[in-house]
Amino acid sequence: MSPLARQFPLSTGGSAQGIGLPNGAVELVDLTAKPRFGIKGPGSSAWLKGRGITLPPVNRIGTHGDLRVLRLGGEDFLVVDGELDTLTVHWNNATGPRGYWSWREEGWAWMRLSGRAVDGVMARLCALDLRAGRFCEDEIAQTRVAQLEAVLVRAGEGFDVFFDIAATAFFVRTVIHAAKQAAGERT
């Protein structure tokens, strides 16, 4: 492996190596290797507006072409999907106020929960009312999921969770535990 290759907790040699992801009534997929763009601090919103991106309100998700723009605060943004390389290159070459890079790729694990039992499991992992109609497609919940501080959004019939990458193994074990409880197993 190249010394420059990024290493993720679940990859060989990673801190959570050997942890199996549930793949039954609840499925957990690790998207941590997917690229994302994160900036925060003064100048962030002005820079994104300067790129022609219409900004959503705080804790809402906007779209710009294929980009999904998650606004986590007045000057705190996470962008996923779409052509992120172009955005990153433009940001790296910008000379004016542009916020600062918030290291979302290196710092946050990105897990997708889905499956027929996902609602019951999420009810055990998070205190918020996440039922359809109460937690909408374009909403962001910054809350506690699986006892960890997390950013939570809908992803189709499931949910995407962003959290501290150092807690990957803990998160996976907590989801497995909650899935067993939701299935009525003794844990």
Next chain:
Amino acid sequence: MKLLTCPMNGPRNIDEFQSLGPVRAAPDPDASSDAEWARHLFRADNRKGVALEWWRHVPSNFFFLAERNVVTNEVIRTFAPSDEGRP
């Protein structure tokens, strides 16, 4: 579950918050006496009644203010520091 309303995120479990203590005026360290400075550092008023306090919603790292009755623990209101009406 005890709830506290974050001005940015709405009502949330109290577990999601960190209390940062009452808002206090900081004396000028160059102009204050040693006794005044020591009092600022090491002593708290701890008066009965309504206190204005700093709180933080941890998952979003949002800092805000709350008026709380420290006897009854009733939270009268919470608001962002930038909001109008800040005392």
